[in-house]
Amino acid sequence: ATTPVVTTSVPYGTPITVSATASSTINGGYAMPFTGASAMRILDGSTLLTTLNVSDSASGKSPSTASSSFATSSLPTALSVGTHILQAKYQGDGVNYAASSSTTQSINIVQASTSILTSDLLISPSRTVAAGTNVTISVKVTPDASVAANAIKPTGTVTFMATPSGGSATTLGSGIVDPVTGFATITVSTQAVGNFAVVATYSGNGNYLTSSLNTSYTVAALNFTPLASSVIQRGSQLTLTADVVPSSDSRSNSPLGYVNFVIPGTSADTLVASVNLGQSVNGRYSTTIDTGNPAFNLPVGSYKIVAKYVAGASDAYPAIVSGEQSLVVTKQSITLGGSLDRTSLVYGGAVALTNSFITPGIAGSTIAFDANAFVTLFDGQTSVATIPFTDSFRTLVLPPVTFNAGVHNLQLRFAGDTNYQAGTFDLPVLTVSQAPANIALTSSGFNQAAGKAFTLTAQVSTPQLNLPTNPSGTVTFSIDNTVVGQSAINASGQATFNFTPTAAGAYAVKASYSGDNNFGPPVSTTTTVVASTLTLSPIAPSIATLGGKITLAAISAPASDNVLFSQNGTVDFVLPNGIVVATATADNSTVTANGRLYSLNIDSGIAQYNLRAGTVTIRAVYRPGTNDPYPTLTSTAQSVQLNSQPTETVLVADPLASAPFGSPITITINTQSVVGAGNTATTIPFGSSGSISLFDGSTLLQKTAVSGSTLSTTFTIPVLTGGTHNLNAVYSGDSVNFLGSKSNVVTMQITKAATSVTLTPNSGSTLVGVPVTLTATLASSVSSTFGLPTGSIQFKLGTTILATVPVTGTTAKFTYTPSKSGMGAFTATYLGSTNFETSSTNASLQFRARDPIFIVASQAGSTFMTYNAKTGKQISVFQPLGPTYTGGFRVAKGDVNGDGYADFAYTTNTGSFVRVIDGRTQSSLGGFYAYTSTYNKPVNLAIGDINGDGKGDIIVAPGGSGYGPNVKAFSGANYATVLFDRNVYSTSFVSGVSVASADVNGDGQSDIICAPMAGAGPNVVVYSGATGTLLNSINAFATGNISGFSVTADDLTGDGKAEIILAAMSGAQQVIVLDGATLQPRNSFLPFGTTFTGGSRVTTVEDIDGDGIRDIVVASGPGGNSLVRRFSGQDTHAIDSFFAYAATNAARNKGLFIA
Incomplete structure (x- = not known):
């Protein structure tokens, strides 16, 4: 049996409950219990659906009521759509009861209903999106509420259809229903703009019926209206318009945001203009701007402009970006004008501009010219003046300009600036005539040495004052009516020319100026110059011994034989270093056919003449007197050979023959000149380059520089090594006037210096086996500045030599370890050296037994x-x-x-x-x-x-x-x-x-x-x-x-x-x-x-x-x-x-x- 009685038709997934009861077929018999092993099977045809276990027994019941109830149970799985024949079969308990089967029952399973709910609709990112945005639509297919949880969920597909306003439906796509979540999803690219009605339809399957859902979405765009012109001058008006379409979405929402017109940048946009919601009408955002206003960020240049819709609060519309528009902002044109106050003048005159101006090409333009803007005045293609102006004063005022003589074609030019184009304006032709010129000639001297250049200076000037330039061009110079050269006029109006006469005499000089572009006609002037010479005759004799007579003579030309050449100077005979040897006055001169002869005979050994041995070079120098027209003249040089005098050197030592090491020795050395027969005794002092050296054999001991009228020096020798020394002195000569010489030899014997030794410890005791350090200290009578004694000290115990130790500084040390007790008699002996005598000392040390x-x-x-x-x-x-x-x-x-x-x-x-x-x-x-x-x-x-x-x-x-x-x-x-x-x-x-x-x-x-x-x-x-x-x-x-x-x-x-x-x-x-x-x-x-x-x-x-x-x-x-x-x-x-x-x-x- 089944409980309840199954209807003939049940939707898929509806829960079905089954139960069964087994009863004894014998009435009135003994009631035997159903054992716990009993079970009831529920079959769909031959397919086992479930098994029911016994729930009670018949024990103690009358036979008429002996029965066993089995548990009630829902079928574990949903029955598929179609007709099913159900039957219960009892297996028996294997003890008291046999198996049995129930009658059959029929049940028909039909498809279950489904639904797609609005609450389960998902549209991402939103119901209104910008064109080109991908939209994801998800719906959920939900089975009827009566469908049990153990039933199979709906499967299949959901088809999405979209219909634009006033258009035909198109299929967006199909999504597969997820058997777990029930969702079906599609993603579509939104290219078309407008409002769209969408129908989502579930296809159904063997267990479920179809279902559908109506919805909508909107695809919006921002249309940037093409610009009236893509190329405009800066300062022109520019209208910017963008439309949000559709202006109302599928849910009747209007845009709530604003639109920015921007120049996109890499890191940030540049804002040109912004139109808020209050300025919009039916989704149209429009504004007109002055491109000359810096607030709109459109200086001269090329731009790509886009419109950007920025969503407002609670705005259904998303952010939208339009396509770009190209715009080129060019510089604004300008207008130039003006005239001159005159059209002709003399060089140096002034001219001014009249009624001259510069204005923007667009009337009422608010764009300022660049700071420090200017207009340039050109003469042909040459810039001659810069004319500054400002926005507040655009009248052109010409600064002072000087025009050269000639014809001038003048033009005003504006080169343009950041915001304005270049422009030009032609002025009237200007004619300028030459100014007059003067010339004067001067010389660097009247009388100069022949061979020395006269600097001739021509000064070219004009009688007119405050001219902007001086006369230019060249001056031609002539000597005795012969053209010798030309020289350019410098900025000071001067032209110079160097004339170098090689022979004595007077010369006529002329300077001529031919004029230049701005100055004329030609002018000239003349003057006179004199050239003089001084000639030194060969010195006689050409070779002499220092102290002999020599003759110095010089001739000055031309001779002073008229008033023009009145001569009262002297002639100096000078050495190359400028030191004067002697001076000849007019009293020492005579006039000859070749000029005035100045002559002196001097003694070369007299110190006042400053002569020295060797090759002596002398020049003659003429020194002008008071009001003397002659210049300072210098002759070429002549030479005389003066031979040096010999010398003699004597050495004396104190002490004379011997001294101990370390004792100072005084050496006195005298050097004097040797006068040869027939020569005058010289009074010239010994030169400073000389020296006296003291030698020990060939070894230099000391050296000192000597000079003066007499040579004497004393050497104190602090120390000589022990032994024999052969002392001699050498005078080097002074390399100028005196020859060197070598003294006699003095033999000096240096004996050894005395020494003494002290030994520590010099008494006391030490234990046998304990080392004791013996220190010998060496002293001498010689100062340590002359050196310490060197060599070795010998240590002896009694007559036994223990060690020979080198002296370090002033000490020598030896460590001795006594091996037996008793008195140790030590001797320390300095063995001596080249300079020091031997010496010794004794010390006794008690070697005490332990x-x-x-x-x-x-x-x-x-x-x-x-x-x-x-x-x-x-x-x-x-x-x-x-x-x-x-x-x-x-x-x-x-x-x-x-x-x-x-x-x-x-x-x-x-x-x-x-x-x-x-x-x-x-x-x-x-x-x-x-x-x-x-x-x-x-x-x-x-x-x-x-x-x-x-x-x-x-x-x-x-x-x-x-x-x-x-x-x-x-x-x-x-x-x-x-x-x-x-x-x-x-x-x-x-x-x-x-x-x-x-x-x-x-x-x-x-x-x-x-x-x-x-x-x-x-x-x-x-x-x-x-x-x-x-x-x-x-x-x-x-x-x-x-x-x-x-x-x-x-x-x-x-x-x-x-x-x-x-x-x-x-x-x-x-x-x-x-x-x-x-x-x-x-x-x-x-x-x-x-x-x-x-x-x-x-x-x-x-x-x-x-x-x-x-x-x-x-x-x-x-x-x-x-x-x-x-x-x-x-x-x-x-x-x-x-x-x-x-x-x-x-x-x-x-x-x-x-x-």
């Missing part, structure tokens, strides 16, 4: 200890005789084996055996008995290199009472060798001797210093290590002080002389430092305060506090709890302190010895 430790020993214990000299920390403890020995030790340190490292020695307090220990390895270096093997007293020790062999020698002295003051020194190289052995005090003194060793006197070797240990005054004695002799004996303390002293020595000032340091062995334990150079006290201090009375012992160590000075270590005596303090060697301030023995050690309070 001394990194100090030793503390108990006076009554079994041990002694070494400590780090820098830190004060204990290094080693020595117990050489075992713990059972408690007698104490005496110690000393120094480089015994010469390896550059301090060794140390010790003795017991009960014998004289001295044991030496290697400081590097702590191994034994052997030993010896200082005294006899039965000696049972303490022995004091010191180590120092007293013999300079680089090994520390061991000094011993009795260290207790009961033994004499016998001090010995044993060689560190061979203990069996005794270097020193003597009683240093009286043999009656038996209280012990403290000893030390250091270089006290600065001789490079360690000395022996001794002080009493007890029972005697503070007498300190110093013995030379080198010679064993007594150097010093001093009392360091008050003479009554018998406390005894510990002694040590070291250089604490760096002066190479060791300071002696004493410490009181008992009592107030005062420490005193004696200066090594003066043996005067430098410092004094109490190392353990004022209350301690146990005495002190002293030694020195390497620099602790970094000030470069070795420092002092003081150990306490008995009762001092083994206190050790360290002090600055520079100013004795305390550095640090420590206790050498522990409080539990029995030796702690027994007193200490230290090294």
Whole structure:
């Protein structure tokens, strides 16, 4: 079954709903349920349209009502147009019910209706467009509202027909209907102008009926009316007209905009005129303009003009551009007119214009002539005047113009300007006659030297005043009635001619003027000129020695034998540089047939005549006197050869024979002329080009320019190199009057200059293995301005040459690294040079062994200890005789084996055996008995290199009472060798001797210093290590002080002389430092305060506090709890302190010895 019952006819796309019900065919039977697997199929013939699923079951129902309803459903797709047979088929549920089919039903599907709505009409860009614009028309085909969404949309085409007003319909084209959007679109080009009715018709298809829509559009144009003339003069009226067509569009809209007439440009248009809506009538926009008005932008030129319609607000019409019109704007014509106030005049007269004007060709023209406009007056084809005018004053006024004599055809010409054409006007013919002329003649001189040009000047003038030009043309010149030339008249009316007579005499000159175009008739005039000569006779004799006589003679012509030639001048005989040799007056002259002769005989050696040796050229010059008609005359030159005089040069030296290098030497040189026999002694001075040169052999030493009446010069030679020098002087001659000469030879011996050498450092000490730079400084008795000594300095250590070093500036340096301890005796020797003597100097430098430790020993214990000299920390403890020995030790340190490292020695307090220990390895270096093997007293020790062999020698002295003051020194190289052995005090003194060793006197070797240990005054004695002799004996303390002293020595000032340091062995334990150079006290201090009375012992160590000075270590005596303090060697301030023995050690309070 189908629900609802289908009508016989349904439009395409109308939704169709189907439903079906299955029922049991057994009535009254048991009602079995329809299972969920049941389904109902709806067929169109054999075509499955849809499947319906069961919606409930028959469970629990009576058999009579057992049925199953299936879901109601619309067909999923629209049925196509035509007749369809529908049937429902139940498939059965496969359990309780079999399959079954319904009866069939018939349904007829017809075409659905469509429509094209105005709201779906699209015309782009607008309903009214300009001709030539492409128009796009779109319409939408819409199916009937009953058509379901799942139906196929309309397809096919839409045809567009256009009918112009009063015309026939034409097909614009067809557009395909888009099956998705329903739109059909065409684009047409609008060429024809007018209103068009448009019909859009949908063709329909199998499912849809046709439909149509009526609309319209307008194609507008702007018609630019052709111009009345395409060529016009500027200032003419111009009418511009444009029509908007049609004047009303298809919807009855009229134009609402305005029209601009423009000249199109590349970047912008130029506006000519604009017509607004209020000036238009039925779409016609028209205006008439004055092309001469600048506001309309039409100056002279060629143009393309178009009309542009500009749409107004809410205007249905679009912007429209017309076709172009060609226009040529030409210049406006003009009118010229006028006359002359006269037609004839004499040259120089004036003429004026009358009734002359210029006007525009168009009456009432408002166009202005260009600024600075003018009319030109032409004489034939020659411009003669410019006549300016203005718009406010167009009358032509001729400025002053002068016309040459003759006939003149005059014309006014306007050349045209920006806006006006050129034009001409012919004036009456003008005739001009000549003006009269005069002539005068002058000469540049009356009497001039023959061969010199007379400048003849003819002045041509006119009696008329204020003429615009002077006479022109040429003047003809004649000499003694013979024409000699012509000359043009210049702007000043003058004509000049140069006449150059070659012989003496008087000449008649004539000048003639023949007139020119403006001046006439011809005129002439005459004058007279005289030419004179001066001739110099050959000089006699032609060759002479400077100082000999010569004759100078000159003839002046013509002779002064009449009033016309009255002559009262003089003749100068002059050199080429203008200097006068001599002057001849009228008294020195006579008249001859050839002229007046002037003659002088002079002595060439007299200075006032300014003559010099060589070829002398002389001219004669005539000098006119007062009112003398003769000019200055100069003759040609004559020459005379004057030979130079010889000279003699003498050289004298001071000192005469020898001098040390660097000593100034004075050389005196005299040069004088040598007068030959029969010649007059010359008074001419020596010339400035001469010089005197001093030579050493052929080597130029000095040179100086000399001149004057006598020649004498002195040279001071600052320095000559050592050796023999042969000095001589040369006078060069002055290249004019005097010859050169060479002096005698003086032999000079230059000896070498003394030198001296200083060597730094010249004293002090350095550690073995540490490089030391030796600087030798060289000095001499010669000033450094003469040069520093050069060469080399040789460095020696003892007799060994270390190096030979070149001197740089004044110094030479050498770095030496000592390899063993001892005294270094250096020698620096300057080896000399050509100019400097050799010299040498000595310096001693102590090579100190490295001394990194100090030793503390108990006076009554079994041990002694070494400590780090820098830190004060204990290094080693020595117990050489075992713990059972408690007698104490005496110690000393120094480089015994010469390896550059301090060794140390010790003795017991009960014998004289001295044991030496290697400081590097702590191994034994052997030993010896200082005294006899039965000696049972303490022995004091010191180590120092007293013999300079680089090994520390061991000094011993009795260290207790009961033994004499016998001090010995044993060689560190061979203990069996005794270097020193003597009683240093009286043999009656038996209280012990403290000893030390250091270089006290600065001789490079360690000395022996001794002080009493007890029972005697503070007498300190110093013995030379080198010679064993007594150097010093001093009392360091008050003479009554018998406390005894510990002694040590070291250089604490760096002066190479060791300071002696004493410490009181008992009592107030005062420490005193004696200066090594003066043996005067430098410092004094109490190392353990004022209350301690146990005495002190002293030694020195390497620099602790970094000030470069070795420092002092003081150990306490008995009762001092083994206190050790360290002090600055520079100013004795305390550095640090420590206790050498522990409080539990029995030796702690027994007193200490230290090294």
